[in-house]
Amino acid sequence: MTKSKTKSKISCLICFFLLSFLPLASCGTHQKFMYQTDKDIQTLLKTSPAYPDTRFAVVSDLHFYDKTLGISGSAFQKYLDDDRKLLTLSEEIIAAAMEKISRENVRFVLIPGDMTKDGERINHEGVVKTLKKLESSRLKVYAVPGNHDINNGDAARYEGDETKPVPGINDMDFRVLYHEFGYKDAIATDKESLSYILEPEKELWLMGLDSCKWKENKPLSHPHTDGSFSPSTLAWIESQLILAKKEKKAVIVFMHHGIMEHYPANKKFYGKYIVDNDETVAELLAAYGVRMVFTGHYHAQDITKKEFKDSGNFIFDIETGSLVTAPCPYRIVEIKNGRSAVIKSIFIDSIPSMKDKFSGYAYDYVFNGTITMANAALDGYRVSKKQQPLISGQVSKAYCAHLSGDEKKPEMTINKEGFGLWLTFIAWMQKDLINGWWTDLPPNDNNLTIDLITGKVD
Structure with a gap:
């Protein structure tokens, strides 16, 4: 081994230890809520409105892509090499899904964000056109933004080896474009975000929450992946939950970011896919009797339950995978x-x-796309081309298992046969992620029945 390669691997080793053992930055909030201190509210919390009978669909992370933005050339291929979405087939996949949903005898459809590839106006217009066709079959569609949708500096077209900026949209554009898909029927809206409340069925309130950081995005820069609620929006959420209790309305929530970990070490490796102050958010919603929160963002089919022992409350985070990513x-x-x-x-x-x-x-x-991305990461860790195939396929298999849900964990999640010393170390540093992807937290992910009163699952 050359002296320069030795120094490179030592640098990688130092970086690994810094990333792995430094404490995660805390974004904790000390915000107090009325349910914690107000005795009248605490009495109100004892009421449990019944859910009305209804049937609805959830489809997430559409990532619509208009092929006139380019589907060939080295620039577009570079984008695809760092992506796993079926972008060039998105319009066809979305159309197929909407046609099937129109025959499902549902009353409405929820879309928890990421309507487009990267917030391009032309892609938003394409989504709206598709959703209007669905509404023509007398189905109501309700949407909230995802991190890709607003003020996205990555909005682009591809010409040969060039990536060129194209117009995106801002928050007001989103409200106008998706006026028919939530905002028109809203009975309340939050002045600080694109969150809203509507009543799709008598005695049922639907809370569409905007958890994205589009206000912080900068022109021609990658948008914020993570999400949060401002103190003002959290206060608005609680005020609406109090009103729902007083008016005896059951509440369902949908939003882009998760409100809890969906596998062990989720926060450690991909914390940006969980909303900031997730414990606070989950406990707030659960305290007011919200039992189901429909989310997206991570592109996996996964359902996880959180229980609060002191209060006996519980809540389910029902994540739906991306429509344009297998399965x-x-x-x-x-x-x-x-x-x-x-x-x-x-x-x-x-x-x-x-x-x-x-x-x-x-x-x-x-x-195969995940293998390409894993190999690129291994390049950064100075793992040899000869050693990379020994682990990249294993990484991809674990990730794909998590995307599909209901993972069946093998006895050996990482087979180290043939690993050199450096790859053995890299595998050790990443073992929590690979084991996490193979670990299916309860309950089932794809087909189940939830008792919304007791929290029991069949």
């Missing part, structure tokens, strides 16, 4: 008998251009 899912949720939520997952396994070959193609695309 290309959507969910159907049916609430009946005032307390049961039956959740079923459906996967897009065929599109007109590929017929029944699509499902296999989609899996191979994300599997």
Whole structure:
């Protein structure tokens, strides 16, 4: 080994230890809420409105891409090499999903953000056109923004080896473009964000929360991946939950970011996919009887339950995978008998251009794309090209298992056969992530029934 390579690996080693052992930055909040101190509110919390019977769909992270922005050339390929979404097929996949959903006998559809590839106006207009077709079948559609959608400095077109900026949208544009998909029917809106409340069924309130940091995005810069709620928005959320209790309305929430970890070490490795102050947010919602929060962002089919032992409250974070990333899912949720939520997952396994070959193609695309990304990361860690294939496929298999949900953890999550000393160290540093992806936190992820009163799952 040369002296320069030795120095490079020593530098990598130092970086690993710094990243792994320095404490995570705390974004804790000391904000006090009325449910914690107000005795009248605490009495109000003892009421439990029944859920009305309803049936709805959830489809997330559409990432619509208009192919006129470019689908060839080295610049577009560079983007794809660091991405796992089926962008060039997005319009066809979305159309197939909407056609299926229109036949599902649902009352409304929830979309927890990331409508577009990177917030390009032309892509937003394409999504709106598609959603209007769905609404023509008398289905109501309700959307909130994702981190890709507003003030995104990555909005671009691709011409050969050039990436050129194109117009995106701001928050007011989003409210106008998606006026028919939530804002028109809103009975309350938050002045600090794009959050809103509406009543899709009698005695049921739907709280669409904007958890994105679009106000902090800068022109021609990558947008913020993480999410948060300002103190003002948290106060608004509580005020609406109090009103819902007083008016005996059951509440369902949907938002882009998760409100809890979906696998062990989720915060350690991908904390930006969980909203800041997640414990505070989850406890606030659970205190007011919110039992289901529908999220997206991480592109995985995963459901996780959080219980609060002191109060006996509980809440489920029901994450739906990206429609344009294998296994290309959507969910159907049916609430009946005032307390049961039956959740079923459906996967897009065929599109007109590929017929029944699509499902296999989609899996191979994300599997091979993840290997490409893993190898690029291993390049940064100075792992040799000869050693990279020994682990990159294992990383991809674990990640794809998590995307599909209901993971079946193997006895050996990392087979170290043939690993050199440096790769053995790298694998040790990343073992929590790989083990985490293989670990399915309860309950089931794809098909289950939740008792909204007791929290029990069948």
